[in-house]
Amino acid sequence: MGVTQNDIRAFHIDVPDAVLDDLRDRLRRARWPEPLDDPDWEYGVEQSYLQDLASYWAEQYDWRKHETELNRFPQFLTEIDGQTIHFLHVRSPHADALPLVVTHGWPGSIAEFTKIIDPLTNPTAHGGDARDAFHVVCPSIPGYGFSQPNSSKGWNTGRVARAWAELMRRLAYERYGAQGGDWGSYISQALASEVPHSCIAIHLNFLFAPPPSAEALENGSDDDKAKFAQFRHYVDTESGYARIQGTKPQTLGYALHDSPVGQLAWITEKFRSWTDCKGRIENAVTRDELLTNVTLYWVTGTAGSSARLYRETQADRMDLRQYLETPTGLACFPGELVQAPRAWLEARVNLVHRVEMPRGGHFAALEQPELLVDDVRAFFRERR
Secondary structure (H helix, E strand, O other): OOOOOOOOEEEOOOHHHHHHHHHHHHHHHOOOOOOOOOOOOOOOOOHHHHHHHHHHHHOOOOOOHHHHHHHOEEEEHHHHHHHHEEEEEEEEOOOEEEEEEEEOOOOOHHHHHHHOOOHHHHHHHHHHHHHHHHEEEOOOOOOOOHHHHOOOOOOOOOHHHHHHHHHHHHHOOOOOEEEEOHHHHHHHHHHHOOOOOOOEEEOOOOOOOOOOOOOOOOOOHHHHHHHHHHHHHHHHHHHHHHHHHHHOHHHHHHHHHHOHHHHHHHHHHHHHHOOOOOHHHHHHHHHHHHHHHHHHHHOOOOOHHHHHHHHHHHHHHHOOOOOOEEEEEEOOOOOOOOOOOHHHOOOOOEEEEEEOOOOEEEEEEHHHHHHHHHHEEEEEHHOO
């Protein structure tokens, strides 16, 4: 019998030794530029830090250990719209669990979710209530990780959302929630817009909306104006990556695909800027957590294809075209790169739940898994 499009097949991560040997060899032979006389992070990643991190990656980091950790979770592949889709699918032992599709962003991956899957699927084993259980689905965005480099154009957030709807249909989930940050936020919003009768509610840990009018900004509170100033600072000083990936991602992709130090620097900068780390990455995530994420981009060769999501979605506009009626929850982590006043968000989505978190940043599931899990449980508790 031939393989049909609807087939879902089991998948096990097993990166060839030759790929890992090549990675270590490239790291050991890296060509380093002349360092700045007065080194700091103002011009980009500080060189001595990156050299030390690259040396650790080559000589001490154990991919096999983290590969084994990822393989604890059942993984699968399927073909949707001509694209391989890789996903984790962890069913709860509790029969009444609510299906939940959890989506990463850039420069993230499914490795972000290893700390939250068990508490979400089996709350009673983690001090929770069985009534808060979820069946968790964590897909790799097309062009990211083991969803493989995609060669076709047009994979914007709306198309990804339609693929997620088809994936959940294949898994026989007719009613479910969605959760995400970064691109996962936009994809979750698009999913709710595409299939509002199936996607009953969405929980986000990133959500931005511009002022709904010039008057809203002019007459806003000091806090409103401070949040908008933070956004302007991001646009002026921190958004270069998005402009490059949103215009000429293929050119950048050649360099990142060929140089592990280049890939490491490109992602490390964001972990320092976007985590609640007070200037030291290890205050927010461990070196191994950072390197597992970077290694997933390297061993799958997805530096260029992951960057293209910016180009594709920018062409399709990243904002929703109409008000989103789906009940929306938001966990606001203080280290998030941009934030917006509640009134601006309410003009865009049906924001029924908003919680200010005491700590944490952009990579919430890695940085503050307990806070994120508690808020996801609380939000969906009344919407099952």
